[in-house]
Amino acid sequence: MTATTPGTRPGTESDAGNGTPQTLRRRTRPLDAPGIPARALKGVVLLVFCAAVILPFVGIVSTSLADRAQVSGAGGFVLFPTSPSLDAYRTIFAGGVVTRAMAVSVGVTLVGTAVSLVVSTLLAYALSQQGSFGQKPMLMLVLLSLLFTPGLIPSYLVVKELGLLDSYWALILPTALSAFNVIVLRAFFMGIPPELIDAARIDGAGHLTIFARIVLPLSKAVLAVIGLFYAVGYWNSFFAALLYLNDTAKWPLQLVLRTYVINNAEISAADLGSAVDALPPQPSIQMAILVVTIVPILVVYPFLQRHFAKGVLTGAVKG
Structure with missing residues (x-):
């Protein structure tokens, strides 16, 4: 007959240190890391949303700093002013x-x-x-x-x-x-x-x-x-x-x-x-x-x- 450790079921082995049955230990499966295409897609989506939020605000500030010639040439909305001026704020x-x-x-x-x-x-x-x-x-x-x-x-x-x-x-x-x-x-x-x-x-x-x-x-x-x-x-x-x-x-x-x-x-x-x-x-x-x-x-x-x-x-x- 096989001797069993007190507190364990027959047919199970206990850890040497604490007597915990190995069959009762939970083993968690590590999550699979996302692949390169998935990470690239997430990065693209984040960039699109960031651009949708930041670019309009940048355009507003840039248009407020642009001069008359650049505003007329850009049709009223300037994204990057070549010669910024604070005349509008003054x-x-x-x-x-x-x-x-x-x-x-x-x-x-x-x-x-x-x-x-x-x-x-x-x-x-x-x-x-x-x-x-x-x-x-x-x-x-x-x-x-x-x-x-x-x-x-x-x-x-x-x-x-x-x-x-x-x-x-x-x-x-x-x-x-x-x-x-x-x-x-x-x-x-x-x-x-x-x-x-x-x-x-x-x-x-x-x-x-x-x-x-x-x-x-x-x-x-x-x-x-x-x-x-x-x-x-x-x-x-x-x-x-x-x-x-x-x-x-x-x-x-x-x-x-x-x-x-x-x-x-x-x-x-x-x-x-x-x-x-x-x-x-x-x-x-x-x-x-x-x-x-x-x-x-x-x-x-x-x-x-x-x-x-x-x-x-x-x-x-x-x-």
């Missing part, structure tokens, strides 16, 4: 409508983002506290607002009755609160360890003290992401200004961009605040305005990109 920043519109956009974005963050964080913290007064009805209202959005006419009538027409607050208050952002913030707040909140309450801290000294410092990542969401929304918004603002002097930059680029309106020296009659070519000025509207978001985004996974995904998974 012209739009000469103190005319573009400069004024950019100041309006920056002000609306900063004030609107601050107001939205304050309102959203306070509401989300209140909804994250189990047993607080009116928590469930308010949560239901927030969730229902995701399903039923107000129409164009009711929104206009509300803004009109509140006396916000032709006011900068018409660009901020109607979109000051996003239900999606509130839900993400609430999920993140609910993931904060309750022991911290209980310890603060034992020390005599109230809700506002806990919110300001414990919750907010722990929520920098999600606040940065939600703040970027709000800032991009305010910066890119033009329809609210088109709907609620009658005074062209109060137009934000996006509405000026729509007027001169999409509607292809003629840009005059008076509009740009320039005393020079010979302006740069119209395509160069239009592309320069487009670059000015894109660059601020491109500058801010890399500093907040590292917070996206921690801020949004954590709140979404825990919610």
Whole structure:
């Protein structure tokens, strides 16, 4: 008879070191590496997608730097300028409508983002506290607002009755609160360890003290992401200004961009605040305005990109 090791089945061999049956060990088959044609195809596909994203932006910047002769010769879209010039940027920043519109956009974005963050964080913290007064009805209202959005006419009538027409607050208050952002913030707040909140309450801290000294410092990542969401929304918004603002002097930059680029309106020296009659070519000025509207978001985004996974995904998974 064949002797068997205790804990093993007859007919199996054990490892010399730990007595693990060889027949019970799992053997994983290594994945086959992709061949040269597959890798080449992936590289080609990636290059095509990168070119589709990068080349239009390069063309916009190049056209804004090109001179009149090159713009005319290229049909209005220059890919590589031979003699780059900043005349288009000097012209739009000469103190005319573009400069004024950019100041309006920056002000609306900063004030609107601050107001939205304050309102959203306070509401989300209140909804994250189990047993607080009116928590469930308010949560239901927030969730229902995701399903039923107000129409164009009711929104206009509300803004009109509140006396916000032709006011900068018409660009901020109607979109000051996003239900999606509130839900993400609430999920993140609910993931904060309750022991911290209980310890603060034992020390005599109230809700506002806990919110300001414990919750907010722990929520920098999600606040940065939600703040970027709000800032991009305010910066890119033009329809609210088109709907609620009658005074062209109060137009934000996006509405000026729509007027001169999409509607292809003629840009005059008076509009740009320039005393020079010979302006740069119209395509160069239009592309320069487009670059000015894109660059601020491109500058801010890399500093907040590292917070996206921690801020949004954590709140979404825990919610």
